[in-house]
Amino acid sequence: MLALTLILIVLSSYGSSARLLSFPSEPSGRSLNSPAAELTPRVSGRYIVFSSDRFGRQDIYLFDMVSRKLVDLPGLNSFDAIASSPAISEDGRYIVFASNRQGKSGIFLYDRETRQLRNLTTNLQAEVRNPTISADGNRIAFESSANGQWDILIYDRTGKPINIPTEPQ
Numbered sequence: 001m002l003a004l005t006l007i008l009i010v011l012s013s014y015g016s017s018a019r020l021l022s023f024p025s026e027p028s029g030r031s032l033n034s035p036a037a038e039l040t041p042r043v044s045g046r047y048i049v050f051s052s053d054r055f056g057r058q059d060i061y062l063f064d065m066v067s068r069k070l071v072d073l074p075g076l077n078s079f080d081a082i083a084s085s086p087a088i089s090e091d092g093r094y095i096v097f098a099s100n101r102q103g104k105s106g107i108f109l110y111d112r113e114t115r116q117l118r119n120l121t122t123n124l125q126a127e128v129r130n131p132t133i134s135a136d137g138n139r140i141a142f143e144s145s146a147n148g149q150w151d152i153l154i155y156d157r158t159g160k161p162i163n164i165p166t167e168p169q
Helices: none
Strands: 006-011 017-023 038-044 047-052 058-063 070-071 081-088 093-103 104-111 116-119 128-133 139-144 153-158
Touching: 038 081, 047 081, 058 081, 058 093, 093 128, 093 139, 104 128, 104 139
Parallel strands: 081 128
Antiparallel strands: 006 017, 038 047, 047 058, 058 070, 081 093, 093 104, 104 116, 128 139, 139 153
């Protein structure tokens, strides 16, 4: 069997230098890499968040580059959901991701401190995708098809839309 190795190039926020991170594959699925597809990795601070189908379903994983271990995320992943496109706040407390359950898409926010998972788009009657989160974890931006086209919406951490003026002032 061919061993796969995930290689990430991390651009430093403190300058123009880049670091090459190479982690070996681990067949048990308990490390950063596995023979499964590791999708949409995002780096923030000491963490790498990504989705993977390593256990027969697409879940969200968090890797701590300092301890070089996967971080437990109790209550985040679900057997009846397909999770994708994760992003993480700078301090690693908040993880946002898209999920599809029973044919309905949603944007979910997971708080690692309280271990709570919240659907931010419960009341939005639209397809949603590609979330991202601000460094402080206070704002979440994502794409929505609510107007019959893909628009960018911005919500706060509680799931309330933030109105952005469309005309310059």
